[in-house]
Amino acid sequence: MVGPLNAADRPQERDFLRAVFESLGAGLFVTDTSGRVTASNPWARQLVGRREDEILGRDSHDLLHRQADGRKIPRDQCRVMAVIDTGRPAEGSDGFYLRADGTTVPIIWAATPLMRQGRVEGAVIVFHDFSLHREAAEQRATHLAALEELTERLTMVAEISAVLSSTLDVPKMLHRLVRLLVPELADWAAVDLHDPDQSPDMRRIAVRTRDEEGRADDLLGPLPALLETPSSSALVRVMRGSKPLRLDADDPSRGSEQPLAPAHRELFDRLGGHSAVVVPLSTRRQVFGALTVGRTGDRPSCTEAELLVLADIGRRAGLVLDNARLFDRQRHVAETMQRQLLTPLPQVDHLQMAARYQPAQSAAEIGGDWYDAFLLADGVTTMVIGDVVGHDLQAAAHMAEVRNMLRALAWDRQEPPSLIMRRLDEAMTHTSDAPMATAVFARVEGPEGGPWELHWVNAGHPPPLLVTPDGHACFLEEGHGPLLGMNSALHLGLDWPDARRELPARSTLLLYTDGLVESRHRSIDAGLAQLRRHAAALAHRDVEDFCDELLTRIDPSGDDVALLALRIPAWGEGRGGDTPQPRHAHSPAAADRAAPGSQVEDTPVRDTS
Numbered sequence: 319m320v321g322p323l324n325a326a327d328r329p330q331e332r333d334f335l336r337a338v339f340e341s342l343g344a345g346l347f348v349t350d351t352s353g354r355v356t357a358s359n360p361w362a363r364q365l366v367g368r369r370e371d372e373i374l375g376r377d378s379h380d381l382l383h384r385q386a387d388g389r390k391i392p393r394d395q396c397r398v399m400a401v402i403d404t405g406r407p408a409e410g411s412d413g414f415y416l417r418a419d420g421t422t423v424p425i426i427w428a429a430t431p432l433m434r435q436g437r438v439e440g441a442v443i444v445f446h447d448f449s450l451h452r453e454a455a456e457q458r459a460t461h462l463a464a465l466e467e468l469t470e471r472l473t474m475v476a477e478i479s480a481v482l483s484s485t486l487d488v489p490k491m492l493h494r495l496v497r498l499l500v501p502e503l504a505d506w507a508a509v510d511l512h513d514p515d516q517s518p519d520m521r522r523i524a525v526r527t528r529d530e531e532g533r534a535d536d537l538l539g540p541l542p543a544l545l546e547t548p549s550s551s552a553l554v555r556v557m558r559g560s561k562p563l564r565l566d567a568d569d570p571s572r573g574s575e576q577p578l579a580p581a582h583r584e585l586f587d588r589l590g591g592h593s594a595v596v597v598p599l600s601t602r603r604q605v606f607g608a609l610t611v612g613r614t615g616d617r618p619s620c621t622e623a624e625l626l627v628l629a630d631i632g633r634r635a636g637l638v639l640d641n642a643r644l645f646d647r648q649r650h651v652a653e654t655m656q657r658q659l660l661t662p663l664p665q666v667d668h669l670q671m672a673a674r675y676q677p678a679q680s681a682a683e684i685g686g687d688w689y690d691a692f693l694l695a696d697g698v699t700t701m702v703i704g705d706v707v708g709h710d711l712q713a714a715a716h717m718a719e720v721r722n723m724l725r726a727l728a729w730d731r732q733e734p735p736s737l738i739m740r741r742l743d744e745a746m747t748h749t750s751d752a753p754m755a756t757a758v759f760a761r762v763e764g765p766e767g768g769p770w771e772l773h774w775v776n777a778g779h780p781p782p783l784l785v786t787p788d789g790h791a792c793f794l795e796e797g798h799g800p801l802l803g804m805n806s807a808l809h810l811g812l813d814w815p816d817a818r819r820e821l822p823a824r825s826t827l828l829l830y831t832d833g834l835v836e837s838r839h840r841s842i843d844a845g846l847a848q849l850r851r852h853a854a855a856l857a858h859r860d861v862e863d864f865c866d867e868l869l870t871r872i873d874p875s876g877d878d879v880a881l882l883a884l885r886i887p888a889w890g891e892g893r894g895g896d897t898p899q900p901r902h903a904h905s906p907a908a909a910d911r912a913a914p915g916s917q918v919e920d921t922p923v924r925d926t927s
Contacts, residue, residue: 553560
């Protein structure tokens, strides 16, 4: 009996298998146990660029297997040869074959041991050109890296934007900016500003290095003036509207005709480095300064992408600087208006008065706080403290309007404070666009030499504080009525009740605005308790010292603050043989009531009349 025939023994089967071998859409090599090629298909010969006679009988590893750069690979590291030795299949995507023209082609491959009758007689290697797949993978990796870099840059820009918008204090903002830039984008950074309204000189505001903190602090301070003469200096070119400029360590030696030329030379000499980028801090209308970031050591120069990020940071910083100057001008105008409206205090008998005005620390907080004191037609001294709703230049203008209306109404008729307040409310509603306001209007009544009585009304304002000479302090809660500008407008029909209180000899009456007792970090109840405690402790002080020390101890921040204090004399002062103080409608204005430009910023006004 004849056994079954192998496919290879049947001619038709052999032809079929050869057709499959030749037509297979992948390269195919067959090797013997030594690694010599015994068969190859057309795809394999095409992929390696060789004829059949150049491949057949040749050692596949020695002929074809290479590293990406064409260097040979040790035979003991060849995974295809290991298939023959171990009899276990293997595959990979990190191999390269050497083409006849000397180039390499990346391949993805699979090798299987060739088994006959249970023995390994060689290997079958199937492979594809992997260049397209590899390029796509590399492209995806490149895109992913670019996205990650972009995300990092966007995160940094977001952090910088938050820093830039966190404060209008320009030096503080710029110091925070350079702390974010170093070491993220630079090994050192410096910011130079120019304010032609203040000085022709430039000024270095901030310097930061990645090394020891404070090492470059002596680089801060004035720089030479920005002259109109032509110059090749990078700093001058940027300040005159140039785009961001790249700067090599040798570049600062040029442009020596311009006094500003050494500004960058000093940075390179002190902080080192091989390159820098100078970016304008600007808007479309104006260049405010320049940001310089430097690179040292092996760190490469800024890329084009990094240059775009720095340019964007420069534009954002320029907008913030523009806003800061706008707010500063607005603050200057509002503060000047308020200071010029602060009243010289009257001198009446032996009554002693003192006043303070402390402007807000931020232009956005400048508002409508005011105090007033003057003699009425009947000889009575009046005291006013008030606050118009709002925190801007318009609030300051409305404050002036309300103040002048109250003065005119109080002078026009000798009426109780409640009627004056009612007429002021109606006038605000029907003849003014001023919004709501709070105020205390008080008459200090009494014969010459005392006793004295306070006759007042309160339109939604914090209550006056009365401090006796023995240190007892109490708030005068009576006389409360609605805010000004609300009752008549809404037809509420509410009234302002008159209140009276005897003022003890040598006592102190304090009128104040809410900025003294209220802040973002403290409730008004806590602020009132603190005010009463400190005022009681200061009862024995001279009225001028009383105001100064009160502001020092409470240290109000944020909103503007106005104080008006009255010290009552001992009974009998100004009567009989005691020479009374002359009655003046107004004392001369104190020298420090000048506009804020002539004063140290945030110094309280002191009326020493």
